Amino acid sequence: MKIGILKESKKGERRVSISPNIAKQLIEKGFEIFVEEDAGVASSFKNSDYTKVGAVVDIRGVVFKESNILIKINPFDEDDLKLVDESHILMSQLFHKSHPELIKAIAEKGASAFSMDAMPRISRAQDMDVLSSQSNLAGYKAVILGAYEMTKIFPLMMTAAGTITPSRVLIYGVGVAGLQAIATAKRLGAVVEATDIRLETKEQTESLGAKFITVDNTGEAKAEGGYAKEASEDYARRQKEAVNKSLFQADLVITTAMVPGRKSPVLITEEQVKQMKNGAVIVDLAAAQGGNCELSKLNQNIIKYGVKIIGTTIAPESVSTNASDLYAKNMFNFIMHLTENNEFKWDLEEEITDETLIVQNGKIRKNGKTE
Numbered sequence: 125m126k127i128g129i130l131k132e133s134k135k136g137e138r139r140v141s142i143s144p145n146i147a148k149q150l151i152e153k154g155f156e157i158f159v160e161e162d163a164g165v166a167s168s169f170k171n172s173d174y175t176k177v178g179a180v181v182d183i184r185g186v187v188f189k190e191s192n193i194l195i196k197i198n199p200f201d202e203d204d205l206k207l208v209d210e211s212h213i214l215m216s217q218l219f220h221k222s223h224p225e226l227i228k229a230i231a232e233k234g235a236s237a238f239s240m241d242a243m244p245r246i247s248r249a250q251d252m253d254v255l256s257s258q259s260n261l262a263g264y265k266a267v268i269l270g271a272y273e274m275t276k277i278f279p280l281m282m283t284a285a286g287t288i289t290p291s292r293v294l295i296y297g298v299g300v301a302g303l304q305a306i307a308t309a310k311r312l313g314a315v316v317e318a319t320d321i322r323l324e325t326k327e328q329t330e331s332l333g334a335k336f337i338t339v340d341n342t343g344e345a346k347a348e349g350g351y352a353k354e355a356s357e358d359y360a361r362r363q364k365e366a367v368n369k370s371l372f373q374a375d376l377v378i379t380t381a382m383v384p385g386r387k388s389p390v391l392i393t394e395e396q397v398k399q400m401k402n403g404a405v406i407v408d409l410a411a412a413q414g415g416n417c418e419l420s421k422l423n424q425n426i427i428k429y430g431v432k433i434i435g436t437t438i439a440p441e442s443v444s445t446n447a448s449d450l451y452a453k454n455m456f457n458f459i460m461h462l463t464e465n466n467e468f469k470w471d472l473e474e475e476i477t478d479e480t481l482i483v484q485n486g487k488i489r490k491n492g493k494t495e
Contacts, residue, residue, distance in 0.1 A: 125466045126156040127459075128191025131163040131184070134198045134421065137446035138166035141216070141450060143197045146452035150459070154466045156180070158187045167444040188212075193459075197254075197451060199226055200237075210234030213468070215455065217241040217254065220482045226491075227488055234486035238462075240454070242480045249476050252458040256300045257450040257467035258440040263380065264443055265302030266407045267293075270376040271312065273405045273425075273432055274339060279313025292313050294336075294370050296391050297380035298325035301409060305378050306332045317370045319363065320381075322357050337370060339363045355389060364396065372399050377406045379416035388413040394428075403428035411435030452455065 127150060129142045142161050144149070147157045157179035161171060171181045180190075188194065188207040196216035200208070207294035208214065210233065218239035220227050240254045250256070274291065279477045281288040285363075293309040295302050298320040306329060309316045316334035318325075321341055331338040337360050355363070371377065371392070377400075382388050397406075397419060408420040415421075419428050420435035427433070429430060440447040461476060462468055471477050481489060 125154075125156060125193065125463070126191045127158065127193045127195060128187040129159045129163055129179075130187065130194060130196050130204070131160040132196060132198055133201060133203065136441060137198060138441045139197050139448045140164040140167050140169060140444075141197050141448070141451060142455060143167070143449045143452040144169055144173040144177050144179070145449065146456045147174055147179045148443065149456055151178045155459075156190075158182060160184050160187045164448070167448040169445075169448070174430070177230075195455060198231070202229075205229055205233060208233045208235050213235070213452075214238070214483075215240065216480060217457070227482060230483050231486050231488050235483065236457075236485055237483040238480045239482045240458070240480070242482065243458075244475055244479045246475065252454050252461065252476070254454045256425070257454055258447060259299065259301040259380075260304050261440045261443050261447050262437075262449070263301035263378075264308050264411055265440070266301070266378045266380075266409055267305050267312065267376075268443075269436070270378060270405050270407045273407075273434065274376055275403050276375055278309065280342060280415055291375040292317070292370075292373050293376045293378070294318070294374040295322075295378045296367075296381070297382075298322070298329050299380060300335075301380040302378075303328060303332065305380070306334045309376075310334065314376070317355050317374075319367055320361065321363075337367055339366045343398040347351060353453070358389075360389065363391070364393075368396065368399075371396060372401065375401065375404055377404065378409065379406065380409045381416050382410045382413055387411070388416050390414075390418050391415065392417040394418045397431050397433070398429045400429070400431050404431045406431060406433045408433065408435045412437040 152408050159174045159179050159181045173481040174181050193213045199218050212235045220239045243249050243253050276291050279291045279316055280293045291314045293314040293316045295408040296304050297316050318329045318334050319337040326336040326454045406417050408415045408417045410416045411420045411422040415435055421435050422435045425434050
C-alpha cells in the first residue's frame, strides 16, 4: 500500500503530516511512501531527510497518482479534490460537522475519508488523538506568546532595587491545552487561576498548583466522550460573576474553550475587557471558531481599552517540528490500527474505525451507517 504525504497549503501552516522518522517506520512496516516536494521544509525537514529513509520525493501530481492513502493535517481543498479519485483514501482533520460541503465533494469523487478530529476520547485511542497532541503544544506556546507580549515578567523577583511581584494568569478551559498552559505558567513563576464548566477538572487544576474558580454546574449538560458541551446562558452569567475579580486582576488571560462543530462560546465580553488592567494580554486560542473574547479577530493583534487581544490558532504551527512529529506518531498508530498485512480491515463494528470513517467509497456515513 502506498502513502502520499501532501504539502500543506493553508496560509500560515508550517507543519507536515508525516515526519521522516515516522516515514521510516512506515516503510519498515511494508508501506511505500511518496512525499510532495518541500512538504517538510517549514518544519525543518529537508527533502533529503525523506529520501535517506527510503521515501520517494516527487511533484504533487505524481504523489496523487501513485498513492492509495493521502495524508494531510488540514482539510483537503478544491485543488486537492481535482486530483482525487475513487481509489483514494483521505486522512486529515476534516472538521466534517462544520464542513458538510467538503464531505459532499469527497463523496462525489467516490473516495473514502477518515477525519482525525472525530477520534473518540477513549483510552484505546489516546495515542491517535491529534487534537490532544496538538492542543498540548498550543497550551505551552500560548503562555510563551503571552509572556513575550506582556510588559511584565512572570516570577517573584527580589532585587536590591526592590521586589517584583509575580504576574497573575487566568486560564479559561481546563482541557489538554489549558492544563499545559497551567503547568507552563506555574513553572515560569506566575500565580495561576483557572475555570471550566467541568467540575471534574478541579482536581487536575489543583494538582498543578493553580486555584480553581468553582461555578456550580448543576443542570448543565454533561460532556460526552471527553469533549466540552456548550454552557447555558445562566451558567455563562454565573461564570462571569465568579471569574470577574480574577479577570480584572489578571496580567495574562488564556482562553481555550471550543465546542466541536460549533461557534466558540463568548467568555469575555467587551464590557469585561473595559474593566481589565491596562496592559493586560488576552491570548484567544479559539479565534478560528469565533473566539472566546468578543473582540478577538483571527490572526490579528489588537489593542482595545488598553488590553492587547491576540486571536490565534497558530500555536502548534509555531513549534512545527515538534507538532509535526507528534501528529505523525498519531497517524502511524492510526494506520497500524486500521490495517493488517498492509490492507485495510474496514472493521465498522469497531468504535475508532466507525467514528472516524466519514465517507466510504463515495457514501457519506452518519451514525455508523452509510447513506
